[in-house]
Amino acid sequence: MKFHLIAILSFCLINASAQNNAVIEKFVQTPGFEHASIGFCVKDLSGNEIISYNKATSLTPASTLKILTTATAIELLGENYQFATELSIDPNNSRHLIIKGFGDPTLGSQYLFDTPTAFLANWVQQIQKKFRPEYPIDITIADDFFGYNGISSKWLKEDMGNYFAAGAYGISIFDNTYQLYLNTMRTDTCPVIIKMVPDMRNIIFTNNLQLNYENKDNSNINGEPFSNHRRLVGDVPTKRSSFIIKGDFPDPGMVLGETLANTLAQNNFRINSIETARQQYFKQMYNSYGATSYQAVPFYRELSPSLKDIIRVVNEKSNNHYSEHLMRAIGRSSNSDIYSDPLIEGISRTNNFWASKGLNTDGIHIYDGCGLAPSNSINPEILCDILAYMQTKSRYSNAFFASLPKAGKEGTVRNLLKGTRLQGKLYVKSGSIANVQCYAGYYIDGDKKYTFSIMVNNYNSPRKDVVRAIESLLLDIF
Numbered sequence: 239m240k241f242h243l244i245a246i247l248s249f250c251l252i253n254a255s256a257q258n259n260a261v262i263e264k265f266v267q268t269p270g271f272e273h274a275s276i277g278f279c280v281k282d283l284s285g286n287e288i289i290s291y292n293k294a295t296s297l298t299p300a301s302t303l304k305i306l307t308t309a310t311a312i313e314l315l316g317e318n319y320q321f322a323t324e325l326s327i328d329p330n331n332s333r334h335l336i337i338k339g340f341g342d343p344t345l346g347s348q349y350l351f352d353t354p355t356a357f358l359a360n361w362v363q364q365i366q367k368k369f370r371p372e373y374p375i376d377i378t379i380a381d382d383f384f385g386y387n388g389i390s391s392k393w394l395k396e397d398m399g400n401y402f403a404a405g406a407y408g409i410s411i412f413d414n415t416y417q418l419y420l421n422t423m424r425t426d427t428c429p430v431i432i433k434m435v436p437d438m439r440n441i442i443f444t445n446n447l448q449l450n451y452e453n454k455d456n457s458n459i460n461g462e463p464f465s466n467h468r469r470l471v472g473d474v475p476t477k478r479s480s481f482i483i484k485g486d487f488p489d490p491g492m493v494l495g496e497t498l499a500n501t502l503a504q505n506n507f508r509i510n511s512i513e514t515a516r517q518q519y520f521k522q523m524y525n526s527y528g529a530t531s532y533q534a535v536p537f538y539r540e541l542s543p544s545l546k547d548i549i550r551v552v553n554e555k556s557n558n559h560y561s562e563h564l565m566r567a568i569g570r571s572s573n574s575d576i577y578s579d580p581l582i583e584g585i586s587r588t589n590n591f592w593a594s595k596g597l598n599t600d601g602i603h604i605y606d607g608c609g610l611a612p613s614n615s616i617n618p619e620i621l622c623d624i625l626a627y628m629q630t631k632s633r634y635s636n637a638f639f640a641s642l643p644k645a646g647k648e649g650t651v652r653n654l655l656k657g658t659r660l661q662g663k664l665y666v667k668s669g670s671i672a673n674v675q676c677y678a679g680y681y682i683d684g685d686k687k688y689t690f691s692i693m694v695n696n697y698n699s700p701r702k703d704v705v706r707a708i709e710s711l712l713l714d715i716f
Contacts, residue, residue, distance in 0.1 A: 258289045261714045266291065268707040270699025278692040279618040280715055283626050288688060289715060293622075296601040296615035297693040300669030301556045301650075302678040303609035305621060306602075308549040309628050309638060310588045311564040315571060317637040321542040321563075323409070325364055326534035333373050333510070335365065336534045337494065338380040339409035341570065343563035344542045345494075346412045349551045354412060357540060358501045364538040365502065374510035377499060380532060381491030382515040383408030384566045384580050388463055392611035399461035399468055403610060404486035406562035406581075409514075411494040412436065413559055414487045418459070418470075422449055422478045429474055429481070436497065441466045441488065448473040459485035464516070489514065523577060546637035553641040553667050554649035558608035565607025581606070595631075597623050609669055618691035621678045625689035629680070642667060642679050651677075655709050660716060673697060675704045681716050688716070 266276055277292035287293075311319075321342030328334035339345075346354040369375055388405025389398060397403040404414035416436060420429040429447045447457060450473040461468040465488055474481055487493045491514035499509040515532070542548070552560045562581075569583030585604055593599045601617035628638045643649035646661030650668045654677070655661050666679030678691040692711065697704050 261289065261711065262291050264714070265707060265711045268699070268703075270697050270703060271694070271707075272698065274697040275695040276693070277618045278690070278711070279622045280688055280690045281622045281626060283630050283687050283689065285623070285626055290619070293619040294601060294617050296603060296617045297676075297695050298612060298614055298671070298674045299609055299616045299621070299678075299693060300614075300671045300674045300676050301558075301609040302621065302667050302669035302676045302691065302693070303604060303607070303614055303616065304552050304556065304561050304669075305667050305678055306588065306592075306604070306616065306624060307561050307564055307607040308552050308641060309624050309632075310591055311568055312545055312549060312634045312638055313632060314568055314587070314591060315545055317544060317546040317634045319545040321567070323540040324534075324536040325361060325538040325540070326536045327368055329533055329535050331376070333369070334376045334378065335369065336378045336380055336532055337409070337498070338383075338534060338536070339407070339491070340383050341406070341408055341410075341563050341567050342540075342542045343406070343410045343413075343560045344548065345410055345540070348413060349555060349557065349560075350543050350547060358498065361498065361538070361540075362501055362505050365507075366505070368537050369507070371506045371508070374508040375502070376511045377495050377509060377513070378532060379409055379491040379495045379512075379514045380534070381407050381409035381494075382519045382576050384563075384570065385576055385578075386464070386516055386519065387579060387581065388562075390562075390581065390606040390611050392605035392613040394612065396458055396460065397610060398463070399459045399485055401459075401484035401486055402558050404559045404562075405463050405490070406559070406566055407490055409491045409494050410559070410563065411487075411490055411497065414490045415484050415559075416487060417482050417484055418443075420447070420474060420478070420481045420483065422474055422476050422481055425449060425476055432480065436493065438466075438487070438493065438496075441468060444469045446471050449476040450474065451476055455481075455483065457483045459483065461485070461488065464489050489516075491516070519576070546634070546641070549638070549641040554643045556650045556668065558610055561608035562606060592620070592624065595627060597627070610671065612671060612674075618678075618693055621691035622689040625678065625680060625691075629687070629689075639665065639680070645679075654705070655712065658709070658713060660712060663716075664712070670701070675701060675708065677708060677712075681712075683716075686716075690715070 277295045279290040279293040280288040322340045324338040326336040401415040419432040422429045447470045453475045457472040495512040565584040566580035569580035589599045603615045605611040642665040644662045645651045645654040645664035646656040669676035676693045681688045
C-alpha cells in the first residue's frame with residue numbers, strides 16, 4: 239500500500255512538472271520573444287511556488303512598481319493617513335497670507351472630486367475671517383516640503399513636460415496638469431493652439447507638431463521643471479476642431495498662487511504680490527545673507543481624502559502623480575529636513591521595510607515610485623511575496639486588496655481577459671512603457687487564492703500580441 243501511494247504521488251509530481259514545462263515552453267516560444275527578457279512567478283498565499291520562470295531575475299516593472307509603492311505607503315503611513323495644506327497668517331504682517339503645503343497630490347484633483355475647484359470657495363470664506371478686503375494681500379506659497387527635485391533623475395527627457403511625468407512638490411493643484419486645445423482642421427500648417435486650461439500667461443510654446451491620418455495621438459510636450467518654455471513634438475490627428483493634449487505645470491506652487499489670487503479678486507480682495515518659497519529655499523540652503531524662515535500661524539487646515547482612497551486611484555488609474563507623492567511622503571515621514579531628498583529617503587525606507595519582513599530585497603533597484611524610469615528593476619518573486627504579505631499579514635489587507643482593479647472590468651485592465659473565464663477573478667496592476675509589458679496581482683476563485691507576477695521586456699512583436707500571449711499564459715496556469 240505504501241509503495242502504491244509513493245508511486246501515485248511521484249506520478250502526480252512528474253505530471254505536474256511536465257505540464258508546467260509545457261506551459262513555460264509555450265510562452266517563451268511566443269513569436270517576438272526571441273530576444274526578450276522574461277520572468278514570471280505564481281505562488282499560493284502560503285508562499286508555495288506553483289510555477290515560475292526566471293523568478294529571481296530583475297526586470298523593468300513599469301507601473302507594476304506601484305504595487306511596491308502603495309503597499310509600503312499603507313503599511314508605514316496607515317490607511318487613514320491624510321495629507322494636509324495649511325492656510326496661515328504672518329504674525330508680523332497682518333496682510334501676509336501663507337499657504338503651506340505638505341505634499342497633498344489630491345488638491346483640486348479630478349480623480350477624487352466632482353468639482354475640483356470647490357476648495358477655493360471654502361478657502362475664500364476662511365480668508366475672509368482673517369483678512370480685510372480693503373488692504374492689499376501678499377501671498378506666499380510655501381511649496382518646499384519635498385524640496386524642488388520634483389522628478390527622478392532617471393526619467394527620460396522625452397517624458398519630462400508631459401502630464402504623466404508631472405513633478406511632485408509640497409504643493410500640487412489640479413493634478414499638476416493643464417490641457418492644451420488644438421485645431422487641426424487645416425492640413426497646410428501645424429496644429430493651431432486655441433487655448434490652455436488653466437491659462438498660464440507666461441508659458442511659451444515652440445510648436446513643431448505635425449498631422450497624421452491614423453487618428454492617433456503621438457504627441458509629446460517637452461520641458462524642464464520650472465521652465466516656462468515648452469516644445470510640442472510628434473503628431474496628432476487631422477480634421478479636429480478641438481483636440482486636447484496634456485502637459486505638466488512647470489511651477490505648481492505659482493499656479494496655485496495665481497488661481498487663488500484670481501478667486502480672491504473676484505471676491506473684492508486686492509493682491510499686492512504672489513511668490514513661492516523656492517527663492518528663499520535656495521538662499522537658506524547656501525546660508526545667503528538675509529535668508530530667513532517664514533513665520534506662520536495656521537488658521538485653517540485642508541485635509542486630503544484618506545490614503546486608502548488615494549491608493550485606489552493609483553492602482554486603478556495607474557496614476558504616476560499620486561505615486562511620486564506617496565514615495566516622497568514615505569521618505570519625509572522618517573526625515574523632516576526639507577533639505578534632504580525625500581525620494582531617496584523613501585526608496586531607502588521602502589527597501590529597509592521589506593527586508594525587515596524577511597523578504598529578499600537584493601533584486602530591487604528603483605529610482606522612482608511610479609515605474610516611469612526605465613532604469614527601475616525588480617524581480618517577479620518579490621512582487622509575489624509582497625502581494626502574499628499584504629493578504630496574510632497586513633493590518634490593511636482589505637484596503638490594499640480593494641485598490642486593485644478587476645481584470646476585464648475596471649481601470650487600466652478593463653480589457654484584459656475580457657469575456658474569458660478569468661474575467662473578474664484577477665485583481666491586477668498592469669505596467670507598460672516602451673518595450674515593457676507586465677502584470678501582477680491576485681487570482682481569486684473561491685478558496686483558490688494565488689499571487690502572480692509576469693514581466694516581459696524588450697520584445698519585438700506588437701504590444702497587443704504580447705498582451706494576448708500573457709492572457710494565454712494566465713489561462714493555462716489557472
